[in-house]
Amino acid sequence: MSKLGPYASYDKETGFHPHPLHDNINYVGSFERLNVDVRGVIHVGMWDFVEHYCYSKLVGDKVIGVEANEFVFDTMSKPIADRCGYLSFNECVYSEDGLEKQFYLANDCSTLNPVAYSNHLSMKLAGGNFVNVITKKLSTLIQENNIDMNQYDFLNIDAEGAELEILKGFEDHIKYINMIFIETSLNDRNNTGATHEAIAQWLVERGFKLAEMSDSYQQEGWGDSIFLRNNRELEPFNKEKYLLK
Template structure:
């Protein structure tokens, strides 16, 4: 009885209790709905209510896209080349496509089911400048072991050894850029649950042609891949980048200098080529 009372209290404390219950049921049985949700009203970006944790966070009012959307809007301009590594279901892929307009967005997603959701959302939003790529991005080529989280597609990641739940194709960004003839990247977004440094190393000398990198750093996730914050910061500094922390102050995006000595577990960071920062 105590557990029942606790469960009821949790539901009633939700912003949208009925939607929360619906969400749990839909996710539990992996039911996809054709219903669409607005992710970004200003840019007219929508997403289907797939059986995806990202879509359901939006559905129950727990997806705060304010910071990410502000960063995208500040640094992506018409004609830009954007790489979205860890594109998930494509909500930010579509935002980038709207902003870059005549440019192009390369969207990389490694989980088969999530990749199909990405394709659905690209079609839903009728963006013609998205180049979807079904692959994990890392510093190796071929097949890699991949762990698919049971309850959250946002937490899928490359697994060392054979500890994953599947094998997926993997590529290096340097090889990919050679194959499609891309010479530079204006905006690189990376959200790969700890494999960020491997993605960066896969660029090879192309790291010198990247203007802005937006990525998430989490101590727990990076430790899974054997590196820490200091190592990834050193990588960027060696490549001529400065590191910043983007934060929202009210409705205003503020770019603050990064302090390596500050206590930090999870944080979205910006790496900007020194000559690009204004």
């Protein structure tokens, strides 16, 4: 679940969420709520990849997952991706190829950003544990693996402050994307210069509009936002294909 609720809808007609905590609860997912259909998903920042419940319901196995933390990838992310039939990659995606970076380990808040940081991560990063990584643009990863971008139109990024750099490294292929789900902060809580306003402006200049922001921005100054493409007509959500047979 995100701060905007599930991506997929769950009800008696299409099936309830398989997790016991969500059983027999009706949810209207992001795509149905915004009336946008989806073909495939690219997800950066997999961690335990709980999103797979929604993704498999929405697009089957048309999912690409990317995770920078090798241990997390090997023990949590990839096993789930393999079980679901997804493509998955242990790569540190960024705005440039071939940069040597330190990837700081802080469980679900692992990050490329050093401890020059805000209070929300200072304790998790206090140990100073990191691994050395080599960056790769998401567009480079797409090209190297001959991925047909006509099958993928939803991008989800949760990368603890590196979101804008990841977007910049995907600019060659962003034309294929219709919806972007991204974590942002109003006050640049990760000290990277990538405020919500900066990310929104970058996306607006490339044919997107802000569609939703989670309520958490009002209390906490950060949360989840959805951007929709606004320079072409989008395929409307088709609930018929999700009905239980």
